[in-house]
Amino acid sequence: MDQLWPARPAPHRGARPAPAGSRRAPAGLVGRDHELAELADFVGRVRTESEVRLVTGDRGIGKSALLTAGARLAAAAGLTVLRTRGAAAEADLGYAGLNRLLLPVAGELVVVPPGPRRTLETAIGLREGPSPTPLVVGTALLELMWRLSASRPVLLVVDDAARLDGPTAAALTFTAARLAAVPVGIVFAFAARPDGLDLAAEEWTLTGLDxxxxxxxxxxxxxxxxxxxxxxxxxxxxxxxxxxxxxxxxxxxxxxxxxxxxxxxVTDAFRRLVEARLAGLAPADRDFALITALEGVGDLRMVEAALTVLRGEQTVRAEPSRRVGLVVAQDRVSFVDPVIQAAVVAASGGERRRQAHAALASVLSAHPARHAWHLAEAAVGPDELVARRLDDVGALAAQDGDATTAERVYSRAADLSTDPAGRATRLARTAGLRAFTGDCTGAATLLSRARWAHPAITQTPLYACVAVQIVIEGGGDLDAAYRLLAGALATAVDEPADDALFAGLRQLARLCALTGRADHWAEHDRLLRLVRPQPPAFLRATATLAQAGISAATGELPPAEPLPRQVAALLAGCAERPDQELVRHAGFVLASIDQLAGLRHWVVRAVVNGRELPITRGRLASLGHLCLDQLWSGHWDQAGLLVAEGLALIEAAGLAAEAWPFHYVDGMLAAARGDVDAASTAAGELAGWSASRAAGAVNLLASRLRALAALAAGDAEDALRHALVVGAAPVAGAVLAGERMAATLDLADAAARLGRPELARLRVAALADDEAVGGSTRLALVAAVSQALVAPVDAAGPLFEAALRLVDDPSPRWPGGPQAELWPFERARARLACGEWLRRRRSTVRAAGQLKLAEEAFTALGAHAWARRANKELAATGQGRRPGQGGLTPQELQIAELAASGLTNRQIAERLFVSPRTVGAHLHRVFPKLGITSRAALRDALVQRAPAC
Missing domain, CATH: 1.10.8 (Helicase, Ruva Protein; domain 3)
Known part of the structure; x- marks a missing residue:
């Protein structure tokens, strides 16, 4: 018997997607919080009125599990729950689905008048007689629903409704359309809304998990x-x-x-299941399924053209079979389940699969990448020509950031290689991509295979780059990694430069930045000068900016070229060729000199596009650069979310070597907000990361966090101790120039508060030269404020005036774009320092103006420890704001009340459907508004708060 509701591949036009969750839901489901909430709301409405809902979604998407959870919710709410499901084996058994639905309440059929009762009993096999029509059964079922719902609301759950027998489907449709206002709900689950279903019901399309x-x-x-x-x-x-x-x-x-x-x-059991389904298809349909699985894109015209070539017939027509998960929508064809697609390929014979690839290659000549791949898969033995074509495909995939595809292509190219050197190179490229995605064990195995294929590969930059990445990820010594890579590059620079050499130089620059050693940078510069032909502009910019970092730290080696010109070269390179590796490298360079704002467009694009691809080091690097950009531009809540995303990706991918930038931003947020414990934890993470790898630059950043946190906590002695470590650390390198020089303000602030400005004057003097600050608005501001803080009293006034001019007009001198929105924290610190100085000079009106602006800026950022410091100074002028004067927003009040009740941030977040970090940010704003400093004081503060709150 034909099914009444034939499946249709595309969702109904009026369907709305079910909201996607990202946390474990009740009832054991994961990622379905919003869907369960919708079901709970649906169940609530069924208690007073009729409701019909269609739940649609691909096979395996979780419809049955969601319906089961919904049935439990309804039963717990006191509803009578009746369930049935379609089954292919029962499709020819009239009213089989109705039998399963009504048997649990067979004893209650007595509530129905005799006529409808006999109809239902006959339909479900409790009484002999001719089978009634769906119209009569539907009317009787409607009568039963009216009677049962008079005492308790009723929910009917119909799973896999497309497989119901025809009579049951017709009867249920009839009943659902005529429920009127009785408290009865019906939920139907389909793979897709059937074409022939004429039912006014809301459709809810269940999508995949995020x-x-x-x-x-x-x-x-x-x-x-x-x-x-x-x-x-x-x-x-x-x-x-x-x-x-x-x-x-x-x-x-x-x-x-x-x-x-x-x-x-695919497991053997699943493959056997798919093989059985394929065996029941016509030969042309089996080939259609195989070609669709291999074609991968879903172009129906290409699939049909390749099928014609494969079958050797003039025109071949095949029907996509739902039995093997194929669906067609207009000119697209695809599998509803990727595992079924893989199983179809696994179930095919090797020879037939090769022939299908050959057929696809013959019709895809206009698509070089896909053509080359299918040629490779159709090859019966080594073929160097095809391997070279795959090299081009792999290079394009790698440039687009698709490391998984690039690895697969290079691996196949290695299999097809006839030249030992070519095979070793391709294996090494595959190993590099493995390491790039975190699989260093697999990368080491592939490097070993490359050595066996061609021992000379060990002397190449390509091999050394992969080996270095394995060393770094394993927590090995960076100095040893540097020597390995520098040695390979020293040999390679005698030959004409290629992409592998340039990649090696980029890797060497990053190693230099992590070790922070001037001799490493000097060797990097020497190698770069030997490269012929001349390296790309962005590599030359690396050398120039590295020299700037050394100059800032040691007063030696002035830049060889103007820095603004090099920044422009980097930005132009990204615009011309915005691949992931170039954006990663440019971000590393520009972050060192406070010029990330000019790269923001490309970094954001790399992050957004990367979310559609597997996790790689390049994606994490861009995410880290975006964290820094958001930190510097004052978008601290967004920076915190990006930090959480980055650390979660690192944990999932096992890429621990990429964690330090996220710990640094996390620590800077905590330190600036006055959360000493969180800042100390982040500093500990940085110190631990750097200790095993001898990464002096990263260890210096840990001291920077501790200094800033101590200042926020009012501990000038501890701040001075850590700031002196930052200033005296024997490291150099572009990646440290901006952050190390910005830390000079911490040193000057702590020294001034302790009345010992002479301890900071030597370091502050290094900032006086405009070349040293590199044209950065932040560093120019830091230099001006620091000089004012440690200057003699009679000389500080003009210096503070100069600093305030920079605060009010932060015009860039480099091509990185406007910086007016950047450095709000540093600008607020400048106003605070100036206001404090003015108050001590008894210029209270001017002091109050600067201090109020500083307090407002700190409060907007969430830097409440600094806001309290500004308010304390403001109060000394007679214009301060009393603690607790600020009003709470409705959301702040709600979060404060939940926190006062004893709930943790995570519990509050789960209740309000926000992140724990968002809860923490709100509480940071609540504390100063209520005039408290701890969570324990929340309850009393809320009870006693003024009506203005």
């Missing part, structure tokens, strides 16, 4: 799965929970560790 929820599901079900495979499962399943668990189970059970990006691995 990346965080998918990762949480895998972690819960497979806690022992390696991080790299957890990440692959999340990427490959595309949010489909069943596909996600199938891939994870296969990886764990079969210890899959072959080739990253080769597609989902």
């Amino acid at each position: 990346e965080h929820a998918a990762a949480e599901l895998v972690d819960r079900e497979f806690p022992d799965l390696a991080p790299v495979w957890r990440r692959r499962a999340v990427v490959l399943a595309e949010g489909n929970p069943r596909g996600l668990l199938e891939i994870a189970a296969a990886a764990l059970a079969e210890r899959v560790a072959d080739r990253q990006g080769s597609g989902p691995t």
Whole structure:
């Protein structure tokens, strides 16, 4: 019997997507908080009125699990819950679905008048007689619903409704359309809204889990799965929970560790299931499914053209089969489940699969990358020509940041290589991509294979770059990594430069920045000068900016070229060729000299695009640069969210070597807000990271955090101690220039507060030269304020005036774009220092003006420890604001009351559907408004607060 509700591939035009959650929901579901909330609301409405809902979504998306959770919610709320589901084996059994639905209440059919009762009993097999029509059964079912709902609301749950037998489907449709105002709800679950369904019901399309929820599901079900495979499962399943668990189970059970990006691995049981389904199809339909699985893009015309070539017939027509998960929408064809797609490929014979690839290659000549890939897969043996074509494909994928595709392509190219040197090079490139995505064990294995293929590969920059990355990720000594890479580059610079050499020089620059050693930078510069032909502008800019960092730290080696020209070269390079690696390197350079704002467009694009791709070092680097940009521009809440995202990605990918920038930004946020414990924790993370790797530059950043946190806490002695460490540290390098010189303000502030300005004057004097501050608005401001703080009293006035001019007119002198929105924290500190000085000079009116502006800026940022310091000074002028005078917003009041009740930030976040970090940010603003400094004082403060709050 034909199904009454044939499935349709595309969702109904009026459907709205179900909101996607990202946290574990009640009832054991993950990532379905919003969906369960919708169901709970639906159940609540059913208590007083009729409701019909269609839940649609791909196979395996979680419809059944969600319906089960909804049924439990309804039962807990006191509803009568009746369930049924369609089954292919019962499609020809009339009223089989109705039988399953009504058997639990068969004893209650007595409440229905005799006529309808006999109809229902006959339909579900409790009474002999001719089968009634769906119209009669639907009328009787409607009568039953009216009677049952008179005592308790009723919920009917119909899962896999497309597979119901025809009579049941027709009867249920009839009933659903005529429920009127009785308290009865019906939920139907379909893969897609059927074309023939004429029912006025709200449709809710269930979408896949987001990346965080998918990762949480895998972690819960497979806690022992390696991080790299957890990440692959999340990427490959595309949010489909069943596909996600199938891939994870296969990886764990079969210890899959072959080739990253080769597609989902299918268990034997699942493959046998798909093989059985394929066996029931016509030969042309089986080939159609195979070509669709291999084609990958979903272009129906290309699939049909390749099918014609494969079958050797003039025109071949095949029908996409839902039995193997194929759906067609207009000119697109795809599988509803990526695991089914992989299983179709796995179930095909090797020879037929090769022939299908050859057919696809023959029709994709206008698409070089796809053409080359299918040629490679159709090859029956080594083919150097095809391998070279794949080299081009891999290079394009890597440039686009798609490391998984690039790795798969290079790996296949290595398999096809006839030249040992070419094979070794391709294996080394594959290893580099493995390391780039965090799989250093796999990368080491591939490097070993490359050495066996061609021992001379060990002398190349390509090999050295990968080896260095493995050393860094493993916590190895950076000095040893530097010597390894510098040695390889010293040999390579005698030959004409290529991309591998330039990549090696970029890696060497990053190593120099982490070690902070002047001799390392000097060797980097020497190697760069030997490169022929001349290296790209952005590499020359690295050398210039490195020299600027050394000059700022030691007073030696002045820049060889004007820095603004080099900044312009970097920005132009990103505009001309905005690939992920170039943006990563430019961000590293520009972050060192406070010029990230000019790169913001490209960094944001790299971060957004990267979210659609597997986690890589390049993606994390861009995310780290965006964190710094948001920190510097005063968007601290956003910076905090980005930090949390970055650290979560690092944990998921196992890329610990990329964690230090996020810990630094996290610590800076905590220190500026006066959270000494959090800042100390971040400083400890930085110190621990740097200790095993001998990364002096990173260790210096830990001291910077401790100094700023101590200042916020009012401990000038401790701040001075740590600030002196920053100033005296024997490190040099561009990456440190901006942050190290900005720390001079911490030193000057602490020394001035202790009445010992002479301790800071030597370091402050180094900032007097405009070349030393490199044209940075922030560093020029820091230099001016620091000089004013440590100057003799009679000389400080003009210096503070100069600092205030910079505060009011932060015009850039470099091509990085406007900086008026940058450095709000530093500008507020400048006003605070000036206001304090003016108050001590008894210029109270002018002092109050600067102090009020400083307090407002600190409060807006959430730097409440600094705001309190400004308010204390302001109060001394007679114009201060009393603690607790500021009013609470409704959300601040709600969060404060929940915190006062004893809930943790995480518990508050779960209740209000926000992040714990957002809760913390609100509480940071609440404390100074209520005039308190601890969570324990919240309850009393709320009871006693003035009505103005």
